[in-house]
Amino acid sequence: MVELNVGTVLAVGFAIAVIIVILKTARIVPQRTNFVIERLGRYNRTLESGFHLLIPFVEKVAYQHILKEEVIDVERQACVTRDNIQVGINGVLYIQVVDAHKASYGINDYRYAASQLAQTTMRSVIGQTDLDKTFEERARINEIVVQALDEAAAPWGIKVLRYEISDIELPMSIKDALEQQMRAERERRAAIAKSEGERQAMINVSEGQKQEVINLSEAEKLKQINEAEGRAREIELIAVATAEGIRKIASSIQEPGGQDAVSLRVAEQYVKEFGKLAQETNTLILPAQLSDIGGAVAGLTEILKAKPTQ
Structure with missing residues (x-):
């Protein structure tokens, strides 16, 4: 029974020794990791990721470094x-x-x-x-x-x-100073923005007033042009109407009885105008031959007869 116990212990010990040797011999290096190997206390090599075998009790892993x-x-x-x-x-x-x-x-x-x-x-x-x-x-x-x-x-x-x-x-004092500085800077920017807005508003108002003056002047100009064109048109129409009237009068004079009508018209105008002599002033102007109105009318008639002939 004692021999059996000793054999068992030896077997277990041998198995443990084998396991230790395997652990010391076989090493698996993870990805992105390096093992530094020392042999008898001196640097031997660097193992990269993968499976590696070491000499037991002679080589050991001295350092492990992650390359991440x-x-x-x-x-x-x-x-x-x-x-x-x-x-x-x-x-x-x-x-x-x-x-x-x-x-x-x-x-x-x-x-x-x-x-x-x-x-x-x-x-x-x-x-x-x-x-x-x-x-x-x-x-x-x-x-x-x-x-x-x-x-x-x-x-x-x-x-x-x-x-x-x-x-x-x-420090708190520096924070307070910086806050005051930033506050002053914001106020300065606000004042600048306000002044720029007022300046732009004044420019807009002046531009509007300028445009208003220009529009009024253009309107006045167009008004004057239209009035001038209207007056010119009026004068033209009056002249045309006058010329047409004169032509019709001249044509009527040449017809039978036209001379008598002219003489009657001249006599009427003469008497009418003569009656206005003393209406506006106290001075009265009389013709030298006041009694000979018919002679005057006859003379004017002769002048009218001579004009068409010329």
């Missing part, structure tokens, strides 16, 4: 700007292991080192920048930090991809 992009939160730090304003800045750092051998033996803790280096670089950059430019030139500041970190982290097998300023905390 890592995000490191850079803690808040106090920075002093060029115009002596203290601000608190938080940041986020994006890094990636590109050389597992350098990341293992180039530095003890590359994550902590990258975070500390980002803080010191940020303090240096902020110290050369005014407070107003700190908000306006975040992209430029980020680029400067990334460039400095990438150069310093190259011997560590680390690639610095990006750095982003996540928050900038200002």
Whole structure:
């Protein structure tokens, strides 16, 4: 019974030893991961993703590195700007292991080192920048930090991809001053906009008055032209009617009895006009031959007879 127990224990021990040897010998490396192998305490090789066999008790996995992009939160730090304003800045750092051998033996803790280096670089950059430019030139500041970190982290097998300023905390007094400045700027813009609106309104009113004057002058011009054309047309029509009347009178004179009618008409006009001599003034003008009205009429008739002949 004792021999059976000893054999069982030996078998179990042998099985455990085999399992340990297998575990020490066979290794499966996940995707985007590197294993750094040491043989008897010295670097031997770097295993990439896949199935690998190791020499048990001689080779071991010393370091494991994930080649994916890592995000490191850079803690808040106090920075002093060029115009002596203290601000608190938080940041986020994006890094990636590109050389597992350098990341293992180039530095003890590359994550902590990258975070500390980002803080010191940020303090240096902020110290050369005014407070107003700190908000306006975040992209430029980020680029400067990334460039400095990438150069310093190259011997560590680390690639610095990006750095982003996540928050900038200002003292309360500076916040109040900035709020007053922004309020004054908004009021200034509002005053400018109001003055521009009033100016445009005045321009519109003056343009309207100008157009009104032009329209009135054009209307007056058209009115005068129409009145002149009307008067010209009136004169033309009167002249045509007068000429037509004269032609008809001349034609009537040539007909039988026309001369007698003219003589009668002349006598009537003579007597009519003679009767108006003393109506407007106190002065009375009498013809030299007042009694010889018929002779005067006869003389006028002779003149009328002579005109058509000429």
